[in-house]
Amino acid sequence: MLVITGAAGFIGSNLLAKLEAAGSVSIAACDILDSDSKQNNVAKRDAVTWINPADVLNYLAAHSSDIEALIHLGAETATTATDRDAVFAVNVDLSKALWEWATQTRTPFLYASSASVYGDGVLGFDDDPSPEAMGKLKPLNIYGESKLAFDLFVAEQVAASAATPPQWAGLRFFNVFGPNELHKGTQASVVSQMHPIVAQGEPYPLFRSHRADVADGEQRRDFVFVDDCVGVIQWLLTHPGVSGLFNVGSGQARTFLDLAKAVHRASGRDYHPSWRDTPESLKEHYQYFTQAELTRLRRAGYTDPFTSLEDGVTITIKEFLSQPDPFR
Numbered sequence: 001m002l003v004i005t006g007a008a009g010f011i012g013s014n015l016l017a018k019l020e021a022a023g024s025v026s027i028a029a030c031d032i033l034d035s036d037s038k039q040n041n042v043a044k045r046d047a048v049t050w051i052n053p054a055d056v057l058n059y060l061a062a063h064s065s066d067i068e069a070l071i072h073l074g075a076e077t078a079t080t081a082t083d084r085d086a087v088f089a090v091n092v093d094l095s096k097a098l099w100e101w102a103t104q105t106r107t108p109f110l111y112a113s114s115a116s117v118y119g120d121g122v123l124g125f126d127d128d129p130s131p132e133a134m135g136k137l138k139p140l141n142i143y144g145e146s147k148l149a150f151d152l153f154v155a156e157q158v159a160a161s162a163a164t165p166p167q168w169a170g171l172r173f174f175n176v177f178g179p180n181e182l183h184k185g186t187q188a189s190v191v192s193q194m195h196p197i198v199a200q201g202e203p204y205p206l207f208r209s210h211r212a213d214v215a216d217g218e219q220r221r222d223f224v225f226v227d228d229c230v231g232v233i234q235w236l237l238t239h240p241g242v243s244g245l246f247n248v249g250s251g252q253a254r255t256f257l258d259l260a261k262a263v264h265r266a267s268g269r270d271y272h273p274s275w276r277d278t279p280e281s282l283k284e285h286y287q288y289f290t291q292a293e294l295t296r297l298r299r300a301g302y303t304d305p306f307t308s309l310e311d312g313v314t315i316t317i318k319e320f321l322s323q324p325d326p327f328r
Contacts, residue, residue, distance in 0.1 A: 006074030013041035037183030091146035108167035116144030174249030178226030217257035225312030249292025
């Protein structure tokens, strides 16, 4: 049995769909189905046992001998969150408890980190697993701070030669897009937010650049298709000898103009750029460039290619967002 936290969320629900299609293992899924969109994310899933997050530690204790791996994707994910204690309780304290359980029971443990740990990117995007390297990073929000705090906890355990799960992997996901993220609202990818407006023939203004050295629309991000993120998780499950901290992105920064053009093309619309000022609340924390350094993931043995921005956007829109039932 696999246990997956955050299983009704964006990456989690896509992972559930792929695992169910493979049909090779039973799954216990942990999440709160607190919205129609999250319920729709998993409405097509059949062979899944659901666990309330409040009961996850009790469930693990009661089924330890049956669990083959714990995949921890659940988190407080809002980058605009202001309650530090609430975010850290979920993203750090619960993660530590799950790590300790996996260590004691000798269960493989995969968890979601985030590229938000890199802050404004001035120090680059190297997934150096050492405590020294992590100590230099400066996330731009509480969410990023919480993800870095747990990464640092893991790094310190490894550096001290403390007991760890038999396999562990932290996955620093970059700008993920794809189906099953409608529940995220304003935290959803630009692809999901842009498509319904573009499909109606209305303009979707991008943020202007507020840096003299970056033209409007030339802000660059590492946009990664959710199926590629799921593919890395599935690969790790079949390679129990691989442990480490890994970036998960396309490895290729693309502009928001590239993204907008791809969305319009997949929606059958011509593109005419329009702009809006970046909200004052975001300006201080806005990232102008992200790009995953994939050397460690490739050295670990992961050789699959990553989906191009254009292909990922086309699949997302034509196979999901433009359909009467947009959920996987």
